[in-house]
Amino acid sequence: MNNIKNLIDDKGVKPTYHRIKILEFLQNNKNHPTADKIYEEIVKYIPTISKTTVYNTLKIFVEKEIIEELTITGNETHYELTEDTGPHHHFYCTQCKTIFDIEAECNQECSKKNDIDGNKVQSYQCYYKGICCNCLRKNNNEMNN
C-alpha cells in the first residue's frame, strides 16, 4: 500500500484513492487485464468509480511509465506494471484469449535500446500468437473422444 503510494508519488502523480487501488490491482493481477476487466474488479470495492476514471488513470500511468500497454489482440489494450523483473515476451493464445509471459532468452539487447537508427525508442514489445499448450491438450483430448 505504502510502496504503491510512493511509486505514484515519485513519478509526480497525486496518489488518490482510485489511483492507488487501480495500481494495487495491477500489482496483484499479473494476467495482463484490460481496462474493462480492471473496472469490473475495482467497482466491487468502489461502487461509484466510473469507467472513464479507469481509462484516465491508465493513460496517466502509461505516460509516466508506471505501467505499459500491450497492443496484441487488435481490439483491446492490456496492461501490466513496468516490471523490475527484466524483459520478457508475451504469448497470446488465439483460442482461449489468454496472455502470459514468455522468458526472453534472446534479444536482451534490443529491449534496452533507447535509440535505434536515430529514432527515439519509448517502448519495446515482442509477442507470439498461437495456441497455448493447455488448449493444444484440450483439443487433442476432444479429437480422441
Add this chain to the structure above:
Amino acid sequence: MNNIKNLIDDKGVKPTYHRIKILEFLQNNKNHPTADKIYEEIVKYIPTISKTTVYNTLKIFVEKEIIEELTITGNETHYELTEDTGPHHHFYCTQCKTIFDIEAECNQECSKKNDIDGNKVQSYQCYYKGICCNCLRKNNNEMNN
C-alpha cells in the same frame, strides 16, 4: 499480376479480381496500410467494391498466411505481405503515426520457432514505439524558432 494469381491459387484461395487487386496493392505499398487505407485506394479503380469485401479478403489472406497483421497502435490493424525478405521489426512513431521496418539484428532465432515452451506459435512480432528521426528533427527545428 500472374505471380500474384499463383500466390493466391497455391494457398487454395480462388483468385478473384478483387482479391488480386488487394494483394497487388499490398505488394506495391510496403507502408503497412490499414483496411481503410486499402479500401480508399482500391475503390478508385473498383468503384463498386465494398469495405466488407476488403475486410473479408484480408481475413482470408491472414488465415492462409499470405499476409500478416500488425497490431501495434491499439485502434487499427495494419497489414503487410508475408515477406520472403526475412524477419524484421517495426517502429511505430506515436507522433506521425507512421510504421516502418527495422532491421532485426538480434533474435533471428526467436522468429523461426514454431514451438515455445510447448505452445504452438503461429506468428511472431516485435515492435518499437517512440518518435521517429524525422519528427525529432522537426521538433528540434521548431524549438529553435
Add this chain to the structure above:
DNA sequence: GTTCATATTTGTAATCATTACAAATATATA
C-alpha cells in the same frame, strides 16, 4: 444454353472499446 448449387460481394445495421466533454465533486491554497 438452361438450371441449380455454391461462392463471392454488397450494403446496412450492430457491436464494442475508447474518447470527448461538460457538469459535479473533492482538494489545496490564500
Add this chain to the structure above:
DNA sequence: TATATATTTGTAATGATTACAAATATGAAC
C-alpha cells in the same frame, strides 16, 4: 471561509470491425 485547481463522473460520440441477409457471379450438370 472563499477561491482556484485537480479529479471524478455520466453521457454521448467516435470509429474500426463484424454480423447478417440480400444480391450477384461462378461453375457444374444436364
